[in-house]
Amino acid sequence: MASMLLSDCSTSATARLVPLQRRISVLTSQLRSQVSLPWGAVSPRLVHSSGSRFQSPCTVASAMSTDTSAKIIDGKSVAKQIRDEIAGEIVKLKDATGVVPGLAVVLVGSRKDSQTYVRNKKKACEAVGITSYEANLPDDSTEEEVIKQISLFNNDPSVHGILVQLPLPRHMNEENILNAVGIEKDVDGFHPLNIGRLAMQGRESLFVPCTPKGCIELLHRYDVEIKGKRAVVIGRSNIVGMPAALLLQRANATVSIVHSYTKNPEEITRQADIVITAVGVANLVRGSWIKPGAVVIDVGINPVDDAESPKGYRLVGDVCFEEVSKVASAITPVPGGVGPMTIAMLLSNTLSSAKRLHNFQ
Numbered sequence: 001m002a003s004m005l006l007s008d009c010s011t012s013a014t015a016r017l018v019p020l021q022r023r024i025s026v027l028t029s030q031l032r033s034q035v036s037l038p039w040g041a042v043s044p045r046l047v048h049s050s051g052s053r054f055q056s057p058c059t060v061a062s063a064m065s066t067d068t069s070a071k072i073i074d075g076k077s078v079a080k081q082i083r084d085e086i087a088g089e090i091v092k093l094k095d096a097t098g099v100v101p102g103l104a105v106v107l108v109g110s111r112k113d114s115q116t117y118v119r120n121k122k123k124a125c126e127a128v129g130i131t132s133y134e135a136n137l138p139d140d141s142t143e144e145e146v147i148k149q150i151s152l153f154n155n156d157p158s159v160h161g162i163l164v165q166l167p168l169p170r171h172m173n174e175e176n177i178l179n180a181v182g183i184e185k186d187v188d189g190f191h192p193l194n195i196g197r198l199a200m201q202g203r204e205s206l207f208v209p210c211t212p213k214g215c216i217e218l219l220h221r222y223d224v225e226i227k228g229k230r231a232v233v234i235g236r237s238n239i240v241g242m243p244a245a246l247l248l249q250r251a252n253a254t255v256s257i258v259h260s261y262t263k264n265p266e267e268i269t270r271q272a273d274i275v276i277t278a279v280g281v282a283n284l285v286r287g288s289w290i291k292p293g294a295v296v297i298d299v300g301i302n303p304v305d306d307a308e309s310p311k312g313y314r315l316v317g318d319v320c321f322e323e324v325s326k327v328a329s330a331i332t333p334v335p336g337g338v339g340p341m342t343i344a345m346l347l348s349n350t351l352s353s354a355k356r357l358h359n360f361q
């Protein structure tokens, strides 16, 4: 059985191309020091290993490599197309009603990665005609201070969407804070009522979390049939894995979730026509995990050391692109796959919210 390193949360861990035992200790120490973990809390059971330690390294190829048989699912260009569509719809909304959609972002603390994501969200808003509002609170803010800020945005009629950038500082209770976002402005779709409705037959969420929504949108735009197909989601985080599985199920796929206690992840994944990975472990999914012709959506964004890159690192996914692109029929690259779709879906949710709040079809 293949080496196994799985996370229950979609944290992005720095993984290196080193033998398994060292990789575990590198991962563990990096997770402890909270380096580059854009997707939230660190589970004490994050790194779980079993099986062979003699797996060959995945030689990470550039996503531009020509030695692939799989079609590249180009999230960057789909996201651009969606942003253009949104910009057009915002003009129509404004012309008909005078309403300009507004998005408020709450950023707590000074994490560089979160600051970058927030900056990118603001730029994306500007480009399509959404007004952005920002509240920056210091690392040592109290939960009450954050909730007070959220309440101000809840009561502001020019704000149609509110999001709290994750992860929050460790001393804060994420659940309390996310519960404070008014369900009608919860454009991240993280409120338990929105997630709960996603899990229920015959109910509709007001908003679907952006990253999983982006994954499904990519499948639709590339004409990948979901109905009746077997799908495997690797990872069960609240913000990606679990909602992705629910969305696939709602689209009538037969869904399995692979997680850190799954005994035979490779065998289960190999049965899937559609694979979505969101674990934050670089190159975990190898060619041997994939059924020939499967479609692979890689949500992982993992920095790995790269002396040749000006930054000293580059980003890779959860999937060993070089191997999997030779087996799959279609695959998302990292970067340039799911990542850009996250922000496009946020803009789409904000526009829907403005339309709903102003009864505009």
Ligand SMILES: Nc1nc2c(c(=O)[nH]1)N[C@@H](CN(C=O)c1ccc(C(=O)N[C@@H](CCC(=O)O)C(=O)O)cc1)CN2
Pocket (backbone or CB within 6 Å): 038, 039, 040, 117, 163, 164, 165, 166, 167, 188, 210, 211, 301, 315, 334, 335, 336, 337, 338, 339, 340, 341, 342, 343
């Ligand atoms: N409140 C939220 N917090 C977080 C979310 C979220 O959806 N809501 N997701 C992530 C961070 N994130 C947006 O917030 C995000 C991450 C990555 C990308 C992206 O476009 N990635 C690029 C690569 C970027 C690079 O080169 O550094 C890609 O994959 O091509 C967009 C948004 C955690 N927090």
